[in-house]
Amino acid sequence: MTELATEKPPLVVVLAYDGLCTFEFGVAVEIFGLPRPEFEGNWYRFAVAAVDEGELRATGGIRIISDGGAELLEQADTIVVPGWRGVQTPVPEQLCDALRAAHLRGCRLMSICSGVFVLAATGLLDGRQATTHWRYTDELAQRFPAIKVVEDVLYVGDDQLLTSAGSAAGIDLCLDVVRQDFGLERANTVARRLVIQPHRDGSQTQHVVRPVARSRESQRLGQLFDWLHLHLDQPHTLDSLAQRVGMSPRTLLRRFQESTGITPARWLLNERLKRAQQALSSSRLNIDHIAQQTGFGSANALRHHFRQQTGMSPLAWRKKFTEPVI
Secondary structure (H helix, E strand, O other): OOHHHOOOOOEEEEEEOOOEOHHHHHHHHHHHHOOOHHHOOOOOEEEEEEOOOOOEEEOOOEEEOOOEOHHHHHOOOEEEEOOOOOOOOOOOHHHHHHHHHHHHOOOEEEEOHHHHHHHHHHOOOOOOEEOOOOOOHHHHHHHOOOOEEOOOOOEEEOOOEEEEOOOHHHHHHHHHHHHHHHOHHHHHHHHHHHOOOOOOOOOOOOOOOOOOOOHHHHHHHHHHHHHHHHOOOOOOOHHHHHHHHOOOHHHHHHHHHHHHOOOHHHHHHHHHHHHHHHHHHHOOOOHHHHHHHOOOOOHHHHHHHHHHHHOOOHHHHHHHHOOOOO
8 A cells, every 4th residue: 555545635636617527527526535434534535626617517417516716726636637528629728727737746637538638738748648538539639749649548647647538447547546546455445336347457448349248148258257257266268268158269259359358368367467466465475376376377477467567576566555564
């Protein structure tokens, strides 16, 4: 767990404006603003800052009453920009100035969906990677050629500037921020409350085609996912999995990719890595034991895939995301 867990709770401020995108705004409220009594007060402080004066109307006939205005941005540790009211709509220069000042003093700025156009208007993304909903990537690249637009990821960024793709990808980004701030176990707890999978890596594709599965195949794939979660420590091949669900290897591969957007091999690797991350942060098991439990077979294999995926060694991960014993 990071130092944020023992310091003054960080303040997350989400922007609100006339024409607010309700879903993206709700994502920020749900993840950062919802009370979490199970964490005994060791959580975020939260506020809503109005970009515009007067009544703020959100999609769906909702009216927003804010906690304050631009002065809240001066106090924020993290500022969330939900989807902007129009990719062609100018961003007020006063807002750009406030965001630049916040960034200069070390505040984290993050956008969901078309909110990236607000960050782009500040110039802070120039020379950096950024993403947005796949519908807007061409527009972003044309209007802001200095930005390195990454077209097909869920989220991308660094410690201070983070951007995500459309809608649900904002949930993934917010959960990743929780993981950075409070550790993997807290992020998993929030994800369980949302009834979603704990973590989707930012590099995962946006373009996941999920046709309605044939009822029989859908049931069999669901049972396969459940079974694999219970048997991650065992070796698996496409042939063995196909035999288990009564499909040909080609059919299983096609239906698996339609359902998840990735191959069975990649899905297994992702799940094993998540299981290893959880074991590292919540137990004192040695690396060899964790490698056996999660299906990597050897500590060397675990280290290789762990470093390739996270950019750090398993021991470095444990040191960063394990709560110190007091």
